[in-house]
Structure formats: C-alpha cells, structure tokens
Amino acid sequence: MHDPFDITDCAAGAEALAVLEGVGRSYRSGAVAVDALKPLDLCVHRGDFLAVMGPSGSGKSTLLHVLGCLDRPTAGRYLLNGHDVSRMPDRELAEVRNATIGFVFQRFHLLADESALRNVELPLLYGGVPRAERRVRASEALASVGLEDRVAHRPGELSGGEQQRVALARALVKRPRLLLADEPTGNLDTAAGGRVLERIAEESRRGMTVILITHDPEVAARAGRTLMMRDGTLGHP
Amino acid sequence: MNRRLLSVVGEGLLHVVRHPLRSLLTAFTSAIAIAVTVNVISLAFGMQEDIAGDVDRFGRNTVDVGLPPALAPGMPRPPLGAAQAARAAAILDGLDPLIVPRRQRASPVRGEGQTESERLQLVAAPPTYLRTLNIPVAHGRWLRSDDPVGAPGTETDAVGACVLDGAAAERIFPQVAPAAVVGRVVALRVEGAPRRMRVVGILSDPLRYRELFETFDEGKGARTLTSSLLSFRNVYLPEATFGDGPYTGISIVLADGGAVVEAQERLIGVWADARDLASLSSGRLVVFARGQWMDALGASTMQGSMIGNLVWMLIVLVAAIMISTLHLITVRERYDEVALRRCEGARRSDIALQITVEGVTTALLGGLAGLPLGYVGAALLREIVQFPFRFEFRYALVATGVAVFLGLVSSVLPARHAARLQPAQVLSRRLT
Known part of the structure; x- marks a missing residue:
C-alpha cells in the first residue's frame, strides 16, 4: 500500500485521483488569522478507502470541504483527476462537484418537502440528465440501498437510517469517482449505521475512492487506512 | 433554453x-x-x-381670430368683419384655409313647455362651422344654408331653425330624451327681440367628464370666447340670424395640420401682440390656435x-x-x-x-x-x-x-x- 503523505511522482501517476500539494486553509476570525488546515501533502489513489479521525475542531471538515471543492485552499495546489481545481472558476467547480464528487453528511441534508426519489434525482438535474433517465437512475440508486419501496416517501416519513441511505443513494446516483462521507453514521444506531457503512464499503470494493470522516474507531476500522487530524495537521494515528 | x-x-x-x-x-x-x-x-x-x-374633437387644425375680451368699460374693440375675413384668406394664401366667420351672443333660452330658462351662447355661423370641430350629429341634422332665421315675436309662425349641443338640450329640456327634442321649439332673444327657433338637430356631447372639464376651465380663469364656445352648451343658428354686424370670431380650418403653426405665425404678425391669452390689453385681435388650448388641457390632466x-x-x-x-x-x-x-x-x-x-x-x-x-x-x-x-x-x-x-x-x-x-x-x- 502506498504512503498517502508521499506525493513524489503522485501528480503524474495515473493511480492518483486527489493530490494535495502543500495545501493549507486559513481564516480570519476578527483580527486573528486561524490556520484551520496547515500546509499538508496528501496523495489519494483511485480505489483508496481512507478514514480521517480527529477531535472536534481539528480541521477534518475543512479538509473535507477542500477535497470536495466546496472551499478553496489559501495555500498550495489541489489536483483532482489531474486538474488543478484550486484556482478553477466557480462555475467549473460546480461541474466538478456534480460529475466527480458524492457527498454524505451526518445530518443527511435531504430536501424535506421532496420525495426520496426527487432527492436522489437532484444531482442528475444539475447534470442536465433528461427527466425520464433521472427517474430510472434515481429508482435504481434507491433500490441499490434497499429503499425501492420508499421512493415516494418524504424524509419526515423515513427513519434516520433510511434517510441516510437516501442521502447515500443521492451521492451514488451520479457514479462519482470520489465519495466524501462526513460522520455518515453519527446520527444512526448501530444496525442502521452498519448497513450504511456496508454499502459504502461495497462501493469501495467496486473501485470507488472513499474518504470517510469519523470519531468512531470501529467505523474507521472499515477503511483501508486511517489518518489522524490534529490541530490542522494530518498524520498517522 | x-x-x-x-x-x-x-x-x-x-x-x-x-x-x-x-x-x-x-x-x-x-x-x-x-x-x-x-x-x-x-x-x-x-x-x-x-x-x-x-379635446381632440375640438379642432386641432383650427386657428381662431377673435375679439379681445372687454377688460375695461369703453375699451376700444378692433373691427372684425368681412374685410378681416378676406384679409385672413389673403394672409394665409397657399395654405388652403377654410374661413368660417361666426357671430356670438349670450341669451336666455327656454324650451317651449318648460318653465326655466338657461343663459347660453348663441352661435350664428355658416354650415361649414361644423368643420371646425369633430363632433357627430347625434339626432336630426346640422344647419343648412337655406334654413330660416325666423322673425321677431313670440306669437309669430315664422319660426327659425337651430341646432343644440347635447348638454344644451339637456338643460333646456331636462326631462326629455335628446332624440325627442328634435322638432321642439325654443324661445330666445336675438338683439334684444324675442325669437322662436325649431330644433332641427342635436350634437353629441364630446365631454365625457363634463364636470371635471368645466372645473378645469373655470379654474384656469380662461372663460374666453374660445373656451365658452368649446364648453359645448351652445345654440347654433343660421348665419344670417344676427344680420351683418361684426363677427365675434373667425375660425380658420387648415387642411394640413402641419400648417397650423405657420398660419398662426402669419396671423400674429399682422394682428396680435401676444400669442397667449395672458396679455391682452392693446385692443388688437386675438389669434389663438385651438391646439394650444388643447395642449394646456392635456398638460393639466397629465399632471x-x-x-x-x-x-x-x-x-x-x-x-x-x-x-x-x-x-x-x-x-x-x-x-x-x-x-x-x-x-x-x-x-x-x-x-x-x-x-x-x-x-x-x-x-x-x-x-x-x-x-x-x-x-x-x-x-x-x-x-x-x-x-x-x-x-x-x-x-x-x-x-x-x-x-x-x-x-x-x-x-x-x-x-x-x-x-x-x-x-x-x-x-x-x-x-x-
């Protein structure tokens, strides 16, 4: 297994999906500059399943936002799928997120007034997929997480585990290269969390790159490798 | 999309x-x-x-030449008659003017069978007068050149002809439908003598908002001959009703609306000191384009x-x-x-x-x-x-x-x- 902190030849390698080269992120909080992410190197290969652990406020979410092209680094360079996305225009970043990255959040972030099917359709809508095809693919994605009989249900009519599976279906429906999951089991009981994790692991086995943020060592143990985030710095556990 | x-x-x-x-x-x-x-x-x-x-019915292509209002007792009034009408035609040579003189007097007018009389404007003018306006005849017909002028007296059978404005008909015969006014007789005074005139036609009332119009008209202090004429509460009589005395005004209708300004300029150059009604004291004739009056009214409603x-x-x-x-x-x-x-x-x-x-x-x-x-x-x-x-x-x-x-x-x-x-x-x- 490769060393994720060794980016030598990583950028040029066909195996690399996400490469952070000295990437840092600092914020201004009033007059004070806060280094949420200290300059770090990271090389994520296609098919990697990484877990990132760390205490609250350690910078895990900032890392996830940068990796998910939701935030721009203030230092360094981020290569995703061979393209430098750290200076990409906002419009193109939206397309990258739509085509390449799937998100799963701790609090599901589903549209409360829409059915499970419409929630799963959402990324396809922004991808310009025709309506009929959207319906088919969203139905398949829901079926793949065991919710084929819940397509018309709204989030309020689903259990927490089911809601997270809808969110997972939404992330998977566009067949992303990179799946970013932030505490995907944080609000679920053990059984429901297990089902979600199993589905994520299954995608990893099929070749999807997964980066999972968690507090839970048992959840992290499902990943191929665990990294530890402390004070904005990423390292081995 | x-x-x-x-x-x-x-x-x-x-x-x-x-x-x-x-x-x-x-x-x-x-x-x-x-x-x-x-x-x-x-x-x-x-x-x-x-x-x-x-107001577009009021004759945008018409220029009026009239007597100035008597601002003081004994104020000299310039002559206005056939000679001035002929001169106006000469001044406007090339502009194809239609010269329409009129004689205008105020008189009490009472419909026969009615108890109240109304003080209205009597307008004696040739049949071409209707061309100074754009108002349809609602009932009956307009005046013809062979219409009788009648004879003085209250009992005479020599009844003349007249046409009423719609608003005048309403005032003179308040309880009678306008169409039924045609054929009825009105009593009025011509040069102090009583005269009976039979109504041969009723004009449409061009003023939908008559009360507002009259409020504006009086509010502007513009109770001029033109505005009293254009209040459309007149009794129209055959041209010869007032004999051959001086004209009250001459209306000049131009075939081409674009020529109004030029016609006004030419007439002002000869007859008037001022273009507007605000400074009339010289005793010279007033030259007034109806378009100006209409524009003033339009500007007021625009406000x-x-x-x-x-x-x-x-x-x-x-x-x-x-x-x-x-x-x-x-x-x-x-x-x-x-x-x-x-x-x-x-x-x-x-x-x-x-x-x-x-x-x-x-x-x-x-x-x-x-x-x-x-x-x-x-x-x-x-x-x-x-x-x-x-x-x-x-x-x-x-x-x-x-x-x-x-x-x-x-x-x-x-x-x-x-x-x-x-x-x-x-x-x-x-x-x-």
Whole structure:
C-alpha cells in the first residue's frame, strides 16, 4: 500500500485521483488569522478507502470541504483527476462537484418537502440528465440501498437510517469517482449505521475512492487506512 | 433554453407549489400592489386618455381670430368683419384655409313647455362651422344654408331653425330624451327681440367628464370666447340670424395640420401682440390656435395622472421591499438547501435563477389575482365618489408587466444573497 503523505511522482501517476500539494486553509476570525488546515501533502489513489479521525475542531471538515471543492485552499495546489481545481472558476467547480464528487453528511441534508426519489434525482438535474433517465437512475440508486419501496416517501416519513441511505443513494446516483462521507453514521444506531457503512464499503470494493470522516474507531476500522487530524495537521494515528 | 436551465426553472416553480402558505403571503402582497396599480391606472390614466380623446374633437387644425375680451368699460374693440375675413384668406394664401366667420351672443333660452330658462351662447355661423370641430350629429341634422332665421315675436309662425349641443338640450329640456327634442321649439332673444327657433338637430356631447372639464376651465380663469364656445352648451343658428354686424370670431380650418403653426405665425404678425391669452390689453385681435388650448388641457390632466402614477409606483416600491424582505427571510431559512444544491452541482447562477423564478411566479400569480381586485375596487370607488374610471385590457397588460417587474426587483437581493452563500460556511455549522 502506498504512503498517502508521499506525493513524489503522485501528480503524474495515473493511480492518483486527489493530490494535495502543500495545501493549507486559513481564516480570519476578527483580527486573528486561524490556520484551520496547515500546509499538508496528501496523495489519494483511485480505489483508496481512507478514514480521517480527529477531535472536534481539528480541521477534518475543512479538509473535507477542500477535497470536495466546496472551499478553496489559501495555500498550495489541489489536483483532482489531474486538474488543478484550486484556482478553477466557480462555475467549473460546480461541474466538478456534480460529475466527480458524492457527498454524505451526518445530518443527511435531504430536501424535506421532496420525495426520496426527487432527492436522489437532484444531482442528475444539475447534470442536465433528461427527466425520464433521472427517474430510472434515481429508482435504481434507491433500490441499490434497499429503499425501492420508499421512493415516494418524504424524509419526515423515513427513519434516520433510511434517510441516510437516501442521502447515500443521492451521492451514488451520479457514479462519482470520489465519495466524501462526513460522520455518515453519527446520527444512526448501530444496525442502521452498519448497513450504511456496508454499502459504502461495497462501493469501495467496486473501485470507488472513499474518504470517510469519523470519531468512531470501529467505523474507521472499515477503511483501508486511517489518518489522524490534529490541530490542522494530518498524520498517522 | 437548455434542459438544465429548464430543470432549474422547474425547481423554482415546484418550490412555489410546495410552500403554499409562504407563496400565498408573497402573492397577497403582490395582489394588493397590482390591485392599486390597476385601480389608479384605470382612474388616472384612463381619464387622461378619455380627456385627450375628447379635446381632440375640438379642432386641432383650427386657428381662431377673435375679439379681445372687454377688460375695461369703453375699451376700444378692433373691427372684425368681412374685410378681416378676406384679409385672413389673403394672409394665409397657399395654405388652403377654410374661413368660417361666426357671430356670438349670450341669451336666455327656454324650451317651449318648460318653465326655466338657461343663459347660453348663441352661435350664428355658416354650415361649414361644423368643420371646425369633430363632433357627430347625434339626432336630426346640422344647419343648412337655406334654413330660416325666423322673425321677431313670440306669437309669430315664422319660426327659425337651430341646432343644440347635447348638454344644451339637456338643460333646456331636462326631462326629455335628446332624440325627442328634435322638432321642439325654443324661445330666445336675438338683439334684444324675442325669437322662436325649431330644433332641427342635436350634437353629441364630446365631454365625457363634463364636470371635471368645466372645473378645469373655470379654474384656469380662461372663460374666453374660445373656451365658452368649446364648453359645448351652445345654440347654433343660421348665419344670417344676427344680420351683418361684426363677427365675434373667425375660425380658420387648415387642411394640413402641419400648417397650423405657420398660419398662426402669419396671423400674429399682422394682428396680435401676444400669442397667449395672458396679455391682452392693446385692443388688437386675438389669434389663438385651438391646439394650444388643447395642449394646456392635456398638460393639466397629465399632471393629475402623473400624481396617480407616482402613487402606484410608490405602492409597488413598498410592495417590492416587503416581498424582498419575505424572500430574504425565506432564503435565510433555506441556507441548508442552498448549500446542498451547491454541493450537488448547482452553479451560483442556478441558485439565483431559482430564487428569481420563485419571486416572479408568486408576484405574477398575486398580480393576476390583483387584476379583478383592482377592477372591482375602481368600480366601487366610482360608485362611492362618482369619479370617472375606465378599464382597458392593455391596463391589465401593464399591471401584469408591473407584477413581473415587481417579482424581478424583489428577487434581486434574495437571489444575490443566496447565490453568494458559501456552502462550506453553511455546512460548517453542522459538520465537525
């Protein structure tokens, strides 16, 4: 297994999906500059399943936002799928997120007034997929997480585990290269969390790159490798 | 429009449907604004258009040469007769003028069988006089050159002919339908002597808002010969009724409306000191283009409609601020949704478009509901305060356009705010 902190030849390698080269992120909080992410190197290969652990406020979410092209680094360079996305225009970043990255959040972030099917359709809508095809693919994605009989249900009519599976279906429906999951089991009981994790692991086995943020060592143990985030710095556990 | 944009528009429309209470509140605000807009436009703009249409009947191609008003006892009056009419024709050589002289006197007029008499203007003029105006004959016919002038006396059978303005007929025969006035006889005085005249025709009343018109006319202090003539409460008599005394005025009708200014310039150069009615003291003839008088009236009604327009614009502005505030509050409640959409590939422009579609749709729906509301409101107002009101389909179109504009304007800030949201910042409140 490769060393994720060794980016030598990583950028040029066909195996690399996400490469952070000295990437840092600092914020201004009033007059004070806060280094949420200290300059770090990271090389994520296609098919990697990484877990990132760390205490609250350690910078895990900032890392996830940068990796998910939701935030721009203030230092360094981020290569995703061979393209430098750290200076990409906002419009193109939206397309990258739509085509390449799937998100799963701790609090599901589903549209409360829409059915499970419409929630799963959402990324396809922004991808310009025709309506009929959207319906088919969203139905398949829901079926793949065991919710084929819940397509018309709204989030309020689903259990927490089911809601997270809808969110997972939404992330998977566009067949992303990179799946970013932030505490995907944080609000679920053990059984429901297990089902979600199993589905994520299954995608990893099929070749999807997964980066999972968690507090839970048992959840992290499902990943191929665990990294530890402390004070904005990423390292081995 | 590509499929993606259509989908975003669809998301906006769906949001309106999915949140009926929120949409209803916004639409209600828009409905009130549009109702007021329709109301005010119908009242102010409609009245202005009506009056403009009315005054266009007063002979825009006509220039009047008249005697100045007697401002002081014994004030000399210039001669105005056949010689001056011939001179006017010579001055206007090449402009193809139609010279229409008239003699005008005030007289008490009483319909036979009626108890009250009315003091009205008698206008003796040739049959061509009707060409100085654009007013149709409502009943009977206009004067002919062979119509009798009658003879002095109250018992004589030598009855003359006359035509009444519609408003004059109403005053002289208050309980009689205008059509039934034709054939009846009126008693009046010509040069101090009583005379009986049979009504051969009734002119339409060109003034839909007669009371407003007369208020304006008197308010302007312009009780001139022209304005008294154009108050359309006259009795028209055959040309020879007043014999061959001096004319009260000469109306000159020009075939080409573009020649009015030149005709006026030529006549002023010969006869008048001033172009307007404000400085008449020299005893020279007044030269007056009816177009000026019409424009003054138009400008006055325009002021009224401008105030009306300001009122509805102000109300639309207030509505825009209210709707915008509602949208902003809504957007604040939807930070998570916006952030999620951005995560899933929505561009800033997609978010702005969706919010704008929501705003325009609710404002438009409210506006459409406000159209009948405004119509009913204006109709009620008309009944309560007797104010003129006119509703046309194009006012509805204007109001619909205003509703769309209202939706657009009120969406600018919320759309901009939503589009600028940083998904990472929004999600940070929940993640970690």
